[in-house]
Amino acid sequence: MKTAHSTHSSGTIHRRGFIGAAGATAALAAGGPAAAAAGAPYRQPPLPYSENALEPVITSRTLSFHYGKHHRGYVNNVNELVKGTDWAGMPLDQLVVQTADNPEYAAVFNNAAQAWNHAFYWNSMRPGGGGEPPAELKKMMQDVFGGVKACCKKLAxxxxxxxxxxxxxxxxxxxxxxxxxKTANADTPLARGMTPLLTIDVWEHAYYLDYQNRRGAYVAAVLDKLINWDFAMRNLERA
Structure with a gap:
């Protein structure tokens, strides 16, 4: 698995102890804590909006394939891979961390991480998103990057x-x-002890039906019209 590459990191903000993204996104882990405790299979969380809610930035056709085929496939795959093992029923975020950076467990990691990343991605967007972040997050962006626009440029x-x-x-x-x-393939900040606040999927299946090879146009539109700063702030508050 490739190492995540930081494009900017400075201006430490001291907060109460970081407990990792497990606390920030427990409700997003497929299956959820109760299902994990009972040893139940991982479940694909429902979309937080209708399939056409992100149009025209992301069409219902793209969302239908992306959520209904790709994301669902990762959830199904990880259930098959952990069936009958000690990993069965483990919270999804913990499974990602425990199988990271070990070639022997690459198939489990790749599918578990992709299942987790996608659930996180859906919540990183909302209809009518974009605009200004909440005050605390905005101040952090100012202190670290020089402002919201500069942070968005770094993300782009x-x-x-x-x-x-x-x-x-x-x-x-x-x-x-x-x-x-940025992380390659299924890699995720969870695997390196970081707390994700939000993400943008740049696998081709996330945008190709709508934008073809114009990845930059897709990313710009997500940042301008869909990005869910409130979700990022909630994750920051739980960190």
């Missing part, structure tokens, strides 16, 4: 410069530093 640069498939993230590390980073 990370998304645009990711070679091949991957993700662009806004996250905080264990020292409380706000970071923009």
């Amino acid at each position: 640069d990370a998304a645009g410069s990711q070679f091949g498939s991957g993700w662009a993230w806004l996250a905080v590390d264990g020292h409380g530093t706000l970071n923009v980073l």
Whole structure:
């Protein structure tokens, strides 16, 4: 698994102890804590909006394939891979962390991480998103990047410069530093002890039906019209 590449990291913000993205996004983990405790299979969380709610930025056709085929496939795959193992019923975020950076468990990691990343991605957007972040997050962006526009440019640069498939993230590390980073394929900040705040999917299946090879146009539209700063703030508050 490739290492996540940080495009900017400075200006440490000291907060109460970081407990990782498990606390920030427990409700998003497929299956949820109760299902994990009971040993139930992971379940694909429902979309937080209708399939046409993100139009015209992301069409219902794209969302239908992306959520209904790709995301669902990862959830089904990880259920098959952990069936009958000690991992069965483990919270999804913990499974991601425990199987990271171990080639022997690459198939489990890739499918578990993709299931988790996608659930996180859906919540990183909302109809009528974009605009100004909440005050505390906005101040952090100002302190670290020089402002909201500069932070968005870092996110766009990370998304645009990711070679091949991957993700662009806004996250905080264990020292409380706000970071923009990109990860390849299924890789995720969870695997390196960071707390993700939001993400943009730059796998081609996320945008190709609507934008073809114009990844930059897709990313710009997500940042301008869909990005869910309130979700990022909730994750920051739980960190």
